[in-house]
Amino acid sequence: MSLQLDARQRAMLQEMGIRVFWPEATPVDLSMQGQVEETEAIAVEVAPVEVRPAARSPEPVAVRAERPVALPTPLRPDAPPRQRMPGIEAMQWEALGEAVATCRACGLCEGRHNTVFGVGDLHPDWLIVGEAPGENEDREGEPFVGQAGKLLDNMLAALSLSRHQRVYIANVLKCRPPGNRNPEPQEIAQCEPFLRRQVELLQPKIILAMGRFAVQTLLQSNEPIGRLRGRVHDYNGVPVVVTYHPAYLLRNLPDKAKAWADLCLAQGVLRGSST
Ligand code: SF4
Known part of the structure; x- marks a missing residue:
């Protein structure tokens, strides 16, 4: 499969450090950004798509109790058990956002400045799922801001996407774990x-799961991302492609090329689903 890239997209990929797919005879001229809408085919090989249901029980999530679920360990000995808000499964969008904003179903509510519900197009082709808000996200109330967010924006731009166009971005957790520690299983549940x-x-037509906790939550799998990449999984009937979190990519530059391949796989799935 080949993708048609214009000069702006090529520049975005160059900023991501993705060079392996350039045709050798086609140097990227940054001065052409926004001037010439030339396109050319570049070789982006996407393997035939095999949709495999995730190895998990028919229930799509770790905890799907019909009644409120109490945390095993309250923050204070005298604190009442936290209860999950009832009726989430029937809420419409606005009510869901208000429910998140007032949620106190786990201890992360104690330290948050803002809940981070998500951002983007409400009729998206892509849903990008990350892990949890960090310090910047907690302050601004929006997912994927700061350097990791900039990298994600560049990745999206390379596919002629943006966080406000054909894309919605959300996290598994809506409140920041203190000190950016790993989420606890009961918080995810x-x-x-x-x-x-x-x-x-x-x-959405495709879900891009970014990072270990997003992947584990959506696929109910403990396998490392490296073993789950390169194939298409399923979350409640929606195809899922797995890739690395942008914050990880900032620390592991060689894996940017793998992330680009993952995006191309997702793009291929999307194109296949719309034909
Ligand atoms: S992390 Fe989720 S469950 Fe916990 S308080 Fe925030 S919105 Fe509620």
């Missing part, structure tokens, strides 16, 4: 119904 309902309402 408490918060995951919000993401599940977001997927149901957004009806």
Whole structure:
């Protein structure tokens, strides 16, 4: 499969450090950005798409209790058990956002400045799912800001996408874990119904799961990302492609090329689904 890239997209890829796909005879001229809409085919090999259901139980998520789920360990000995908000599975978009904003179903509510519900097109082709808000996201109330967000924006721009056009971005957790520590399983279990309902309402054509916790949550798998990349999984009927988190890519530059290949795989799935 080949992708048609214009000068702006090539420049974005160059900024990502993706050079392996350039035709050798075609140097990137940054001065051409926004001037010439020339396109040319570049070799981006995407393997035939095999849709494999994730190896998990028919229930799509880790915890799907019908009644409120109490955390095993309250923050204080005298604190009442936290209860998950009822009725999430039937909420419409606005009510879902308000439910997140007022949620106190896990201890992360204690330290947050803002909940981070998500951002983007409400009729997206792509749903990008990350892990949890960091310090910048907690302050601004928007996912993927700062350097990792800039890299994600460049990755999207290379596909002629943006976080406001054909894309919605959300996290598994809507509140920041203190000190950017890893999410606890019970925090993910408490918060995951919000993401599940977001997927149901957004009806994306492809989900790009970025980073270990997004992947583990959506696929209910403990396998490392390296073993899950390169094939198409399933989350409640929506195809899922797995890739690295942009924050990881900032520390591991050689893996940017793998992330680009993952995006091309997702793009191929999307094109296949729309034909
Ligand atoms: S992380 Fe999720 S479950 Fe926990 S308080 Fe925030 S919105 Fe509620």
